Amino acid sequence: MKKVLVLEDEASIRGFIVINLRRAGYDVIEAENGEQALELLRENPDARVALLDIMLPGIDGFEVCRRIRATNSRIGIIMLTARSQEMDKVTGLMTGADDYVTKPFSPAELTARVDALVRRSGGEEPVQVTGELSQPPFLLNTRNRTLEKNGQRIKLTQVEYSIMRVFMENPGKALSREEILDMVWGRDYFGELKIVDVNIRRLRLKIEDNVQNPAYITTVWGYGYKWGL
Numbered sequence: 001m002k003k004v005l006v007l008e009d010e011a012s013i014r015g016f017i018v019i020n021l022r023r024a025g026y027d028v029i030e031a032e033n034g035e036q037a038l039e040l041l042r043e044n045p046d047a048r049v050a051l052l053d054i055m056l057p058g059i060d061g062f063e064v065c066r067r068i069r070a071t072n073s074r075i076g077i078i079m080l081t082a083r084s085q086e087m088d089k090v091t092g093l094m095t096g097a098d099d100y101v102t103k104p105f106s107p108a109e110l111t112a113r114v115d116a117l118v119r120r121s122g123g124e125e126p127v128q129v130t131g132e133l134s135q136p137p138f139l140l141n142t143r144n145r146t147l148e149k150n151g152q153r154i155k156l157t158q159v160e161y162s163i164m165r166v167f168m169e170n171p172g173k174a175l176s177r178e179e180i181l182d183m184v185w186g187r188d189y190f191g192e193l194k195i196v197d198v199n200i201r202r203l204r205l206k207i208e209d210n211v212q213n214p215a216y217i218t219t220v221w222g223y224g225y226k227w228g229l
Helices: 013-025 034-043 061-071 086-094 107-120 158-169 177-185 193-209
Strands: 003-007 027-031 051-053 078-081 099-103 132-135 138-141 145-147 153-155 174-176 215-219 225-229
Touching: 003 013, 013 027, 013 061, 013 107, 027 034, 034 051, 034 061, 061 078, 061 086, 061 193, 078 107, 078 145, 086 099, 086 193, 099 107, 132 158, 138 158, 145 158, 153 158, 158 174, 158 177, 158 193, 158 225, 174 177, 177 193, 193 215
Parallel strands: 003 027, 003 051, 051 078, 078 099
Antiparallel strands: 132 138, 138 145, 145 153, 174 225, 215 225
16 A cells, blocks of 8 residues: 655644545555654655645754655655745755645645655556666666766656656757646646746756756746757
């Protein structure tokens, strides 16, 4: 059974999330503070997705996200944000989250986001046997879902890996934000286009020599992005 961690300090909200995820077939582990969440993840290395509230006693959701990402690039992370806190969404994504859900949210929306992230994280994809995509200085291994630049491994989240694969499979082609959203998050994903921009900003920090003047992922103003070597 697919395992999900829920970090939420308000018992009523946590209970609502847990009940609905269990109804959707997930094995749910619960935490009410950041320290407990990190300990539970150490005890449950097979957890596929972590839902992290931001406002918590002790260490906040951003710091929990950073600490998870320092040791685990494969787990999917969804931040739970308040409707009015726009910067929280961007900050959460830049610290390593893959997605965010804005409170209040419906059970259907939450489950769809978790389902989509499990798929995007490779949990339900067929085994890829195509091998490698080589576009010097980059080498993308599609078997073990890794990226190297000049022979050095670059640590990517699974969503970042999926974005890189889309770009490297479409060299020189201008891709709209909507196309990238569909190819990486899936056509059934009903989030905001901002998630594309922030994930690409985060990816550029990892692969570009000069983030202020990107040479690999270039912006097509008013449209989207292009992979150009």
